Structure formats: C-alpha cells, structure tokens
Amino acid sequence: MLEGLLVGLSTAFSISNILMVVGGCLIGTFIGMLPGLGPMSIIAIMIPVAIGIGDPSAALILLAGVYYGAIFGGSTSSILINAPGVASTVATSFDGYPLARQGKAGKALTVAAVSSFSGGTIGAILLLIFAPMLASVALLFHSAEYFALMVVGLSAIAAFAGSGQVFKALLMTILGLMMATVGEGALFPMARFTGGIMDLQSGFGFITLAMAMFALPEAIYLVLDPKRSQQEDGSSTGEIKELRITREEARAIIPVIGRQSVQGFLIGVLPGAGATIASFLGYAVERNIAPKEEQEQFGKGSVKGLAAPETANNAACTGSFVPLLTLGIPGSGTTAILLGALIALNVSPGPRLMIDNPDIFWAVIISMYLGNLVLLILNLPLIPYIAKILAVPRNYLIPFILFFTLMGAYIGQNNATELLILVGFGVIATILRFADYPLAPLLIGFILGRMLEDNFARAMQLYDGPGFLWERPMTASLLVLACLLIFLPAYRARRARLRAEGVADAD
C-alpha cells in the first residue's frame, strides 16, 4: 500500500498533472456556476478532451478536478442567486441564499468553501483507509457475485429515488439495460435490436446518451422558463462584503463539519445515494440535533445549515469514488459517466485496478487532496469575481450550452446521425422530466448493462443454467438484499400511512 501511495504521489505531483487539477478545478468551478450545467453535464462535455489526453491517470485527475470544481461552482450560484444548478446544492440554498440577502454573501461563500474543503479532505482520508479494504473483499467476487452486486446497485438507485418514484426509477433502469443490448455485444457474434440500421451496429454512444439525458433537457428547461436563470425580484445581490468567519461561527461549524464528513462519505459509498441525498440528509440531521433556539435559525441564514450540506455533498462525492474504483460500480450519474470515460481509456475499474494500475488508483486519490486544496486557494480570493460570470446574458448562455452539448457527441465521430439521435433522445428525455421520471437511472442502467449481461452470461455458462442464483450463498443473499431494497420503502410508506390513518381515526 505504501509503495502504491508513493507511486501515486509521484504521478500526482508531476507538473502536468498538477496543471490538470488546477485546470479541471477552474473549468469545473466556472461552468458549474452556470445554472443548468451540473457536474454530470460538465464531465460529459470534458470527456472527449480527457480521452484526447490519452494518459488515463491524467485524464481521470482532470475529470476529478472538474467534478469538485463543479460541485463548488453549483454552490456558488445557489448561494448568490438562489439558482441551484445542481440537485446536490439545493440544500445549500436553504441557508446560503438568506445569508446572501442579509449582505453576508462573502461570508456564506467562505463558509461554503471551507466546509467543502474539509468535507472533501476528510472524505479523501477515509477513501485512503477504506478503499483497499473494500477492494480486498471485492477480490472474493466471481461473475455470479458481480452480477448480483450490480443488481443490488441498480435496485439501490431505484430504492433511493424517493417515495412514489421507485417503480419509475426501476422502469428507467430497465430501459437503460434494454438500450445497452442494442448493437453487437462481446459475447455473441451477432447484432441485436438494430432494426437493420447501420448506425446502430455498434450500439448507442454513451456520450450521446449522457448529453441527451442531462444537458439537453436542462437547456430546454432554461428556454421554456426564463425565471430559472434569474433572481425572483430581478435585483442584484449587492456587494459582497464580510468575508471572515467569526470565532463563534467557527466553533459552531467545526462539529458539524466533523459529523457530516463521515456521514456524507458513508452515504456516498452506497451505490445510488450520492451527493444529493447526503446533502439533504446532512441538513436534516443537523437541524434535528441542534438546540431549539438554533433550530429556528435554520432556513433564515444559519451558518450551520449552510456548512452541513456543503460538507456532506463534497464528502459524498469522494465516497462515491470507492465503489467506482474498487468494484467498478458507479454510485451516481456522475461516477457512471466517469466509468464510461475509464472504459474508453482502456482502464477497467474493479478490484484489479489497485494491482494492475496502482499509479492510476493512487494518483486519483492523491489528486483529490490536491483538488480540494486548489479549490480553496482559487476560490477564496476569487469569490468577488466569480459572481460576475452569472451575469452572462441568457441569450448567449443557452445557444452556447446547446452548442457544447452537440459538440460533445460530434467531436471525434464526425457523424451527424449521432447528433440527430442526441436531439431525439433529448426531446424524449425532456418529456420524461415533465412526467417526473428520473433520468439518471436510465444512464446508469445503460452503462452497467453490458457488464451486467456479460457477468450473467459467464455465470450461466459456468453453472450450465441459472443455478448460480441460489447455489452460491453470497449471490443469493445479494439478490435477496436487492429485493428488500426495492420493496422496503413501499412497505414502510404503507405502514406509515396506515398508522397515520389510525391516529386520525382515534382523534
């Protein structure tokens, strides 16, 4: 482990890779501030660039930098103009925006930067400790277990989708899996479900799908509803003053940061939970355990209420790298895109990654510390200027978002059919968003689909039938867990409803 750490240190501290981190953080922060471009879209846009670099560790370091930068950038726009560009920063705006309205925007941004930094750094330390452990457990896994584990991951994603959404998320996952079966697979020497269309021979492009699921619907939403990119009363947020945190405030947020780093990290490790849930849960937990008089401050500009989701979402981002790097399972849409990028770079994430490519594995972890440090150094002095980018007029912003979306799918392929597929799926994805269907599960299903089927097929061949499903204890228990994950939320919601009805009757 120490040897690997040293290899990683030397890789991460090379001049070009430090530049990658700095560049990634800068790009991520600036694009992340634009409402509508979350980490998922930004990483998708950056993938052709990253693949163009060729060196997998440099590419992954760049993308990790972009990821952190984007998360922080998203917080900036939710604090300054109450426009959370990303779901995971919605909780940030609960207390960040009131603080900005009180003329404490500078302080709010500083609290956000410091808590992001602490969350990310503590998360990276936890990753350093736990990733090898998880990886050694993962080595015990065979095709059958991998298949089961992916089923668990996919059901967890559906189960965490929220009440009333479980089956929608499940359906989207299955559709993603179906889309993954289009084209030629590795195991069968025939093309499937292409309908005779030559362009589908190699299947759907994953960048195309990623753009169509996220960037395009968000851009269409921005066009449809101009208020999304504006402040409610149209006024400016005023001067940014009062950058410093007082000693009392520091004392108040330190325990919050400590708790939320660990909690956020653990939630991030779970496949499917991710930064959004971590930030909401962090906010909720801190509000519940705060003393009564502080509880009332939440939502009106509490420093604690701002620090909690910020710490948690950054720690969760780091945590989500654990299943990605050690098991090859992406825990969120963003890490799913990263997984796709890894595969495109000829790196197969999984338990062997640490052994076969220690430089990649450790360099990414080291670059997370660097990324967090760079973010803090960059952002503190830049805070007053950062806000300026939000003033890019909407008339310019939207065509450029659309242009970059299309470019992501076009660069390197020179295939205009891909763009038509993108626009078509983008329109479908927008309609699905109208109807409240979650889109991330579809993409995760699509990306995992090939691996899921390959492992399933391999296990079927080894056991000459579906016997492995119940003959291997670990496979069976994982599959039972998957079923529990899907049906438990429905059962609990039902019980809660029945109990609520019972109380009403008693009254």
Next chain:
Amino acid sequence: MALDRWIALIFFLICGLYGYTAYFVMDVGLPPFMRNNPIWPSTFPKVLAILGMICSLVILFGFEKDEREPEAMDINYRRLTDYNLGQAILLITLMVLYAFSLRPVGFVASTMLFLIMGAATLGERRFFILIPVAAIAAGGVWYLVQEVLGIFLRPWPMAFGG
C-alpha cells in the same frame, strides 16, 4: 390520464415489441452450435422485457402512491403554452438543421450560423456583439479540437475539400 401514465403505456408497448423480438424473432437466426449453450443472445432481453412490462403496468395502474409536493422549480406540462414553447421548438429545429449542415457547410460556418440564429431566436438583437462572439467561439473551438487535441473536424464547406 396523467402524462406519466401515458408514458408508462408507451413503455409497456415498447417492452412488448422488444419482448416479441426477443421471444419470436431473434432465435430464428441462431446458429446450430449455439443452441446447446445455456445462454442465448435472447436470454437476457427476454428477462428484461418481462421486468419492464411489470414495472410499466405498476405505474400504469398507479399501485405506487406519490405523496410528494410538486417542486416550485419544476415546469407544469399542463400549462406548457405559458412558457416559451415556440422558442424551445425553434431551437430544437435549429439543432436538427445544424446536424444536417455540419458536413456540407463545414464546422466554422455552420457553428457561427447556429450560435447567431440561436441567440437571435432568444431575442438578441445586438448583432455587432453577437457576430464577433460567435466567430471567436466557432474558430476557437475548431482550433482547440483540431490543432491542440488533434481530432479531425472539417472546417470548411465540403466543396472546398476541407
């Protein structure tokens, strides 16, 4: 019937079509040596089709109760005409036109046109700013992609052989 259930119905039909292909069409062309395998190319799709149909039926019949409050940020599709629907449709059309023009017109010219017309659709009228911005963006991206990253991107119209 709400939009999400219409969509569930459509997905049910898609799953049905997919399942029909998996169950009745795909196996016809299967080479004889593969027939003894425990797994066929159609095995996994068969399972998926069944699962997909079950899920879409659950949504279609509303077995799962949705108790969340609608979010303020969300767009209400029932009042779609209250939003800038025309602009959105125009922009989508522009994207399709852009896809068709990339090859014959070349990257630089079609990108400039796309950016200018896109901004104009949204109401931008200060062309003396817009045109230089679009030109710099199109040229800059082409330079970055072709010269810095070394990915081929046809810059000029096909007739010029670019």
